Amino acid sequence: IVVDEAFQLQTFTxxxxxSKNLNKEQRIFNYRLSRARRVVENAFGILxxxxxxxxxxxxxxxxxxxxxxxxxxxxxxxxxxESFYCxxxxxxxxxINGEILEGDWRRTNFNCFNDANNTSFASNNYTRRAxxxxxxxxxxxxxxxxxxxxxxxI
Numbered sequence: 059i060v061v062d063e064a065f066q067l068q069t070f071t072x073x074x075x076x077s078k079n080l081n082k083e084q085r086i087f088n089y090r091l092s093r094a095r096r097v098v099e100n101a102f103g104i105l106x107x108x109x110x111x112x113x114x115x116x117x118x119x120x121x122x123x124x125x126x127x128x129x130x131x132x133x134x135x136x137x138x139x140e141s142f143y144c145x146x147x148x149x150x151x152x153x154i155n156g157e158i159l160e161g162d163w164r165r166t167n168f169n170c171f172n173d174a175n176n177t178s179f180a181s182n183n184y185t186r187r188a189x190x191x192x193x194x195x196x197x198x199x200x201x202x203x204x205x206x207x208x209x210x211x212i
Contacts, residue, residue, distance in 0.1 A: 059071045062095065069188045069191055073192075074091055083199075086208050086209070086212055096150050096158070103164060104149060104163050105131070109133075109134070111126060111130070145162075147162050149161040
């Protein structure tokens with residue numbers, strides 16, 4: 059699970075390295091992780107802004123919730139090719155200068171997220187194993203998982 063600094067590093071979560079005194083490898087890891095997080099945020103943000111059922115708790119059986127999720131994702135994927143459903147400015151994008159331009163979906167008011175955004179889960183404690191896993195990803199991004207543009211953006 060990709061998380062931000064508000065969450066504790068766990069073996070099942072990946073969060074960025076703390077922002078102070080990072081070496082090149084750690085900066086690249088943070089950049090690559092932030093790209094992954096933006097993809098998830100865009101997908102869920104667009105889905106939530108278009109399918110209002112996600113903007114409040116869904117009080118029904120797990121079976122019905124499962125069917126709702128599958129149906130809306132199928133419709134979402136089908137409609138993504140239609141220009142009216144998701145215009146270019148709706149998702150986050152990168153400018154020519156490398157600046158991240160926030161997508162229009164971010165201006166949608168999501169009341170269901172207010173409580174989560176005001177809650178701090180910050181902790182400097184993390185397990186040795188979780189840190190080892192993060193370091194394995196960092197090493198991967200510098201070797202066989204390297205992409206040609208990663209050095210230019212950090």
